Amino acid sequence: MNELGSGRAGSISGPAAAALRDATGAAVDAARRWRDPAAKLRRKKRRARRRARLFGVAGGTWGIGTATLAAASAPDWTIVATGGVTAACVVPAVMAVRTFRRLDAVPLPPPGPGLRKLPPAGSVARAPMERLSADEQSLARLLGVLARSGAVAADDLEEIGDAARAASSALDAVVEDVVALEAASRGSAAAGAHLDTAITAAGQRLESGVDQFEELVAAAARLAAAPESSRSMALLEQHRAELITTSDKLESWALSWQEVARIERPYRDRS
Numbered sequence: 246m247n248e249l250g251s252g253r254a255g256s257i258s259g260p261a262a263a264a265l266r267d268a269t270g271a272a273v274d275a276a277r278r279w280r281d282p283a284a285k286l287r288r289k290k291r292r293a294r295r296r297a298r299l300f301g302v303a304g305g306t307w308g309i310g311t312a313t314l315a316a317a318s319a320p321d322w323t324i325v326a327t328g329g330v331t332a333a334c335v336v337p338a339v340m341a342v343r344t345f346r347r348l349d350a351v352p353l354p355p356p357g358p359g360l361r362k363l364p365p366a367g368s369v370a371r372a373p374m375e376r377l378s379a380d381e382q383s384l385a386r387l388l389g390v391l392a393r394s395g396a397v398a399a400d401d402l403e404e405i406g407d408a409a410r411a412a413s414s415a416l417d418a419v420v421e422d423v424v425a426l427e428a429a430s431r432g433s434a435a436a437g438a439h440l441d442t443a444i445t446a447a448g449q450r451l452e453s454g455v456d457q458f459e460e461l462v463a464a465a466a467r468l469a470a471a472p473e474s475s476r477s478m479a480l481l482e483q484h485r486a487e488l489i490t491t492s493d494k495l496e497s498w499a500l501s502w503q504e505v506a507r508i509e510r511p512y513r514d515r516s
Contacts, residue, residue: 290348297341304334369448370423373455377416380455380462384409387465396468396481401489408496409461415499416454423447457498464491 311327361378364370388406391397397405426444430437468484 290345293341293345293348297338297345300334300338300341304331304338307331307334364420364424368424368427369444370420370451373448373451374416374420376455377413377458380458381409381413384458384462384465387462387469390469391465394469397485397488404496405461405465405488405492408492408499409458411499412454412458412461412495416451416458419447419451419454423451454498457495461488461491461495464488 307327308331311324311331315324361374361381363374363378388402392399392402423444426440426447430440430444464484464487468481468488471481471484
């Protein structure tokens, strides 16, 4: 019985293990999105807005009731009672409005990347895309640190995020082709004889693209790790300029790669 049980456990490998990792990753990604600083800030703003609306409406309703009683020369105790309820509603409404305004003035942290669907196990694209997935998470955390520290302007951070997403999109397009070529190669020995070289070359392109992405992650890490003392202002400025330059290079690389893919696509479709 033990041997059978251990055999079953040991047989979870290859595609099954990859599927299990992907399913686990989906659960982890859902938890990560819930803990995301931007998501937390949005939830706080929604709570403050709802609280302000709830107590504002209640305070307005009781205020109208108090004014009506006063106009009708109602007994003093009723006016005092309704006035007290009005005040009890207005105070938390004002506090909630102040809280919402304070939260609304806080810039949203850069959004984190979503769960990346990885290529099948055994694909030449699997390893580089696993690297890219980890790099995307690291970059999101680093940009969050830089946003909170104010070391980089919000507009520059947004451009850096756009460059990273453009690079990821370009790599995703290559992965789609690689997976299709691999499926065709497995389905036909005749096709495989011609496609192996192209698949290997595409895998190398992916590795090169991820290397480019990791240069951006490294530049962000150097800036995030730089000391903030006044003696290091020159070093901070150097790392800041390096990060923006690296981001520009990555974006240019991604755009050129996408343009090449756009030009090649009609010829691939006719072949």
